[in-house]
Structures are given as C-alpha cells and as structure tokens.
Amino acid sequence: MIRTLRWLVLCCAAPAMAASPTADPLDSARWEDMRRSFFPDAEVRFDTRIEVRGPLTAENPMAVPVSIDTTALPDVREVLVFADFNPIVKVLTFTPGKAASRLSFRLKLQQSSPIRAAARTADGVWHVGGVWVNTTGGGCTVPSTGSASPEWQQRLGEVNGRIWTRKDGNRVRVRIIHPMDTGLAASIPAFYIETLDIDDADGASLMRIHAFEPVSENPLFTLDLPPGLDALSRIKVRGRDNNGNQIDAWVER
C-alpha cells in the first residue's frame, strides 16, 4: 500500500479510483474501444488493487519499463496487458502458476498512452488498473537493433537468467535474445516470441506468457514466487516465436 500510495503521489497521471467503477479513471478516448474489443460480454471493473507501474515519461520508447502486480486481488486466473494508443494494442497476457501474479518487462510505445493490466478472477470479472505513460514516440516503427545486426541470428532464442532468494520469496529474471520486430517498420516483417513457459525443475508451471509485437527487443521478464515455497534450484524456459523457432533452455540459480 505504501508503494501504491507513493506511486500515486509520484505519478499525478494516475488519479485515485473514480467513484463509479465503470468510468475510466485514466479518461482515455480509446477506453470504449478497448472494452468492446477485449471484454465484449464480460463484467469489467476499474480496481485500484491492480498495480501498474511505469515512468511518467518514457525516456526510451523502445523499452518502457512496466511492472504489473495483481497480488492484492485473490484468485487471478489471467492477466492481459494493453496500451490504448499503440498501433498494436495488445502487449501480452500471462497466466500465473506457482509464481505470484506479478510481472515486470519492457514494451515499445509509439505515442503517449495508458498502459493497462486487466486481471480476470475466477468469477469471470475483469479488474482493470493502469497508468498514463508519456512519450515522444517512435517505439513501434523503429526497427530493432537486432534486425540490423548479423550477431543475433546466431544467438536467436538464447536464454540468460538468474534466480535469487529474497526475503519475500524467489525472484526469477529471464532474458531471451529475440528482435521482437513489430512488422510496422518498413520492409521488416513481424517477428516475435509468441509463447513462453517458465516451469520449475519438476515441470510445474511458474508462469505462462503469451507475448505480442509490442514487447521490447530481447525481452527481459522478472517474476516472483510467493514466500514459503522451496528455493528453486533451476528453471526450464520453453517457447516459440511466430516463425516456429523453438526456445528451450535451463536457467540455473
């Protein structure tokens, strides 16, 4: 809560929850379109328990750091992240397994936009939180540096990562080498990781991630396990991109 409060103070663009749970607290002209396309028939509530952190202004629109935390809400089955004004709105979805419903990563932002997380609880209700991030733009129509460099082809799909023991549980950071091209830069087709499964050594899912084009080049995911679980010895990272390239690697502690 202290964290949330501080963020609200820091980021004046995130007003406290409006009295009506159906009025967009971020006051985005695109909200109705978002609601219709992502949640046409479901109940949607704006909910301050959904924490979305990001910078007030994106210094690097190619890699805007976003941290999602829905752990204040019980029973989250799936989380969808989207940016109202991005040319490709949908950023990723994740399904927490043994990991907490919390994920940090970076995304490309083409223009100033709300960045939102919607968490679906077991009762089918979507709980939405978000934050405005300002940018001078260019994040989605700039080619990745990977596309221009011969080096990435040898390293495509390479996984680096670490596991930390923290007082509030294990932390996992996983980075995959991939250009994550949006297809919006001239003559460079869309080329991006679609699915990523992060499992423990016994094959139990920590988290499943479905990524889309706006996730930044060489994506770096940070996730946490709740306290009380055994220390992870190592984790398995499996996935594939939209061209069928496989990702398959162990990450050691």
Added chain:
Amino acid sequence: MRRWLLLALLAVNVAHAADFDYQLAPRQIAADTWVVEGRNEDFAFANGGNIVNTAFIVTGAGVVVIDSGPSRAYGEQLRAAIARITEQPVVRVWNTHHHPDHFLGNQAFADAPVHALPQTIADMQQDGNAFTENMYRLNGDAMAGTEMRLPQHAANAGTETLGSHRLTLIALSGHSAADLAIFDHSTGVLFASDLLFHRRAPTTPHADLRHWLASLDVLDGLNARVIVPGHGPVSDNAEPIRQTRAWLTWLSATFTRGAQNGLDMNELTDTVLPAEHAAMAEARAEFVRSIAHLYPQFELDVLERR
C-alpha cells in the same frame, strides 16, 4: 521532420523581430575570457533551452568561441554580446560534443570555421536532425529558424597558440562518444564541456561511465585555476570534478548493486538519493533517466554472468 523544417524556414523570414530574448550577459572569469552561464534547469519554453554554458576568449588574434548554444537566436545573441565586448572577429568556433544545446547556435557563425572532433561530427550527422526536432518540442518558439549546421573542420588534439593564448585541445569521451575539453595554459582556465556538471546532476543519454571517470582523472591532472563546466556555475576550485565523480561513482555502484540483487527498473526508481546528490539540480529526474540509459547494460552483465 519536414514539417519542422518548413516551420523553421517560415520563421526565418518573420521571427527576427520577435526572437526569444536570452538576455545573455557574458561574465569575465579570467584575462580575455568570458563565460555565458546557462540556467541550472532542464530544457523548457521559459528558458528557451539556455541551460548550457558557452564561452569565448578574446585572444588578440581573433575571438574563439566554445560552444554556440541551443538555437539560432541564442547564437546570434551570443555573437552580438561578443561584438559589444570586442571588435576582433570570430576566428574559430569549437563544438565540444554532439548534444544540441552545444551546437545549434552554429548558424550565427556561418562566416567562421566551426571545429569539432571527428566522432562528434559523425554523431551530429546521425542524430542532429532528430535532436533539432526534439529541441523544438522542448523549447518552443525560442527555437524559431534553427537548423542544424555541421562543423566543417575536424578538431585535432594538441596544443596551438592563438594570439596570447596557448590552448591544449584534449580529446576525451564518456559523457558522449567524443568530448572535447580545452585548457588555456595562459589563464589556467579549463573548458570542460559536459564532462563536468556543477550543482546539477549529470546527463547520461550517451554516457560510458568507465570512460567518463577516466576522463575526469585527466581533467584533475590539469590542476586548472578556473573550471568552466558544461552545466552549472564556474568554479575556482576542483569542486565540479569532485561532484561529477561522486555522482557517477554512486550511479555505477547503485546500478551494480541493483542488478546483482535482481531489481527491475521500476524498483530501482525507488532508490533514495543520498543527500549530497539529492541537492544537485534535476537530481531525481536525471537519476530516473539514467536508469533508462544505463541500467540495461548492468543487468546484462549479471544475467550473462560476466
């Protein structure tokens, strides 16, 4: 881009009467040596981008100018301010590095040779138009009529004498890929470019911390009597070197520790700045920007176990 250029061209014809008034007041800091101090702020409409220090030396064999400022209007007003002090012609302009507040006044010196390090010229060619567009956005009307004008001459490191001033050009790096410091042996004045910030947090969009810290050692070895930092007040002691080194060392240590502890960028943003650093102008804003500029490399070093 094209839209801005068009606006800029239109503005050349109509805007002179209404140019932003920078109220430039050169201050003499040593024999023949003048500094125009900018404000210790970030770019804004209210300051027209004048957050930078420019300087000139009336050498006896003409005036040499060190950085031309953030806009055409600034450059013209700097030139007018020089003309109020001396009748000697401007014989040389140096652009210390490729950041726009240091060279977008070049238009006003079209009849003088402009020099910069080769890497600086190459970086201006690559980034200059985007910088210029960005400066219009940040500084508004003050930028009217400003277009990038590249230096025509490659500056060479070494010592040369101009009039009564023996100047050493030192090719360094770290704040950017090429930073030109100029030391005047005749007066003991060091024009440090953006390698030094004083009472203002350093900016790091193109920084290499290791190179920067090594460059600070070189500057320290000059034992300058007067230091002109790129941003912040002129100093008669080594305080700008100490402050810049302390900030960069702390930044490096903070990012190293953060990466080793597995922190993500947004968590690092919560770092409490030590009082000494928090007291510098723009401290928190620059710290947050530096996370975006520099932290990913620190993360990689840990994730790739280097």
